[in-house]
Amino acid sequence: MSSCYDDSFLCQNPQYPDFDNIAIKELRNPPSVHEIINQSNFCTHLPTNADDIIGDITHKMYLKGLNNKTGLYHLWIEFENCTDHNAHTMLCIYVGKGMAENRINIHIKEKLLNNNVSIYASFYECSNRISKYLEQLFLDTYSFILNKNENSGDKKLFAVWGEERYILGTEINAVSSLCRIQNFDDL
Numbered sequence: 366m367s368s369c370y371d372d373s374f375l376c377q378n379p380q381y382p383d384f385d386n387i388a389i390k391e392l393r394n395p396p397s398v399h400e401i402i403n404q405s406n407f408c409t410h411l412p413t414n415a416d417d418i419i420g421d422i423t424h425k426m427y428l429k430g431l432n433n434k435t436g437l438y439h440l441w442i443e444f445e446n447c448t449d450h451n452a453h454t455m456l457c458i459y460v461g462k463g464m465a466e467n468r469i470n471i472h473i474k475e476k477l478l479n480n481n482v483s484i485y486a487s488f489y490e491c492s493n494r495i496s497k498y499l500e501q502l503f504l505d506t507y508s509f510i511l512n513k514n515e516n517s518g519d520k521k522l523f524a525v526w527g528e529e530r531y532i533l534g535t536e537i538n539a540v541s542s543l544c545r546i547q548n549f550d551d552l
Contacts, residue, residue, distance in 0.1 A: 384503065428466045
């Protein structure tokens, strides 16, 4: 028996026609949901619980790669681990736009710090104008636990990440480098 979630979303070949069909009609070269959430250049676990923090390595170090970058970001929790396909189905709990590093730090401080749930972030870099459009289309299509304003969507947004993306993300080398630099400065 498969360990995949047996409902409207499976961990293999995810499709997002509700969002993608509208974007194709309204934009000249729209990114697909798959590109935005499953293939983004930025994806990381954010240590927000005291048990997850090692020394001074907090979630803020994992967000340094977003310094002065604007675009669309998503905050995630794990929904299911499919051992058949070595895939992790993630449930999106928030979509936002803007200067991502600062905005995500605010969300963590105000809503997510020490909540005993592992939080993940993904980021899709784009202009402010496009990020506004994409955010609204996500809000019109999907329902997010932490988005309250203008969230008329009724579907859940799931991402599917492979084992490496889920465990290591894209920022582990950057965080490692920052730790080495800080340790040398302390000597």
